[in-house]
Amino acid sequence: xxxVTQFPSHSVIEKGQTVTLRCDPISGHxxxxxxxxxxxxxxxxxxxxxxxxKQDESGMPNNRFLAERTGGTYSTxxxxxxxxxxxxVYFCASSQDRGNTEAFFGQGTxxxxx
Amino acid sequence: xxxxxxxxxSLSVQEGRISILNCDYTNSMFDYFLWYKKYPAEGPxxxxxxxxxxxxxxxxxxxxxxNKSAKHLSLHIVPxxxxxxxxxxxxxxDFGTDKLIFGTGTRLQVFP
Numbered sequence: 001x002x003x004v005t006q007f008p009s010h011s012v013i014e015k016g017q018t019v020t021l022r023c024d025p026i027s028g029h030x031x032x033x034x035x036x037x038x039x040x041x042x043x044x045x046x047x048x049x050x051x052x053x054k055q056d057e058s059g060m061p062n063n064r065f066l067a068e069r070t071g072g073t074y075s076t077x078x079x080x081x082x083x084x085x086x087x088x089v090y091f092c093a094s095s096q097d098r099g100n101t102e103a104f105f106g107q108g109t110x111x112x113x114x
Numbered sequence: 115x116x117x118x119x120x121x122x123x124s125l126s127v128q129e130g131r132i133s134i135l136n137c138d139y140t141n142s143m144f145d146y147f148l149w150y151k152k153y154p155a156e157g158p159x160x161x162x163x164x165x166x167x168x169x170x171x172x173x174x175x176x177x178x179x180x181n182k183s184a185k186h187l188s189l190h191i192v193p194x195x196x197x198x199x200x201x202x203x204x205x206x207x208d209f210g211t212d213k214l215i216f217g218t219g220t221r222l223q224v225f226p
Contacts, residue, residue, distance in 0.1 A: 045213040
């Protein structure tokens with residue numbers, strides 16, 4: 001069974017450009033999460049989908065970030081326009097059940113904004 | 115304000131000895147705690163968890179201890195193996211939310 005897949009694995013863009021990250025969760029997992037780790041700091045929650053609905057987006061930094069999960073399958077996270085402080089590793093995770101069960105993480109997308 | 119703290123950024127342990135990784139939290143509403151292990155260029159992988167109704171959970175070489183009064187948990191790895199060398203993240207959540215609050219991680223190095 002395939003795990004959580006993210007691409008690209010690495011993206012370097014200039015400030016002001018747009019980048020779209022993609023996450024394919026484990027098949028059958030209704031719950032999908034986005035997290036971000038800025039260098040050396042904690043992994044921070046961004047948002048949580050249940051199927052195609054945003055359950056919790058309290059961690060989204062600002063309106064330059066847009067997450068979608070059309071059809072309840074894969075998800076995209078768009079940053080437009082990117083700023084220097086958006087650099088970091090973006091992790092996607094999925095889980096089958098809600099409520100304090102361990103989530104399976106993808107390998108992450110390292111975003112560098114220059 | 116960081117709600118989950120891992121105050122030791124790194125730890126070095128000899129193979130065969132015990133590794134003890136510590137984690138403190140501030141939010142008394144947290145009722146579920148997890149440890150994740152992360153290798154370079156990979157995502158975190160779930161290691162072990164504990165509910166707040168317990169004070170100990172064991173899985174093979176890994177044991178997590180929870181001290182609710184002190185708001186402290188620890189991960190014990192015994193015996194430590196070179197393959198355990200990784201960054202370990204402590205995470206917490208409270209019932210009713212699904213988001214995990216992570217610490218900054220502790221880099222464990224197990225040397226021969």
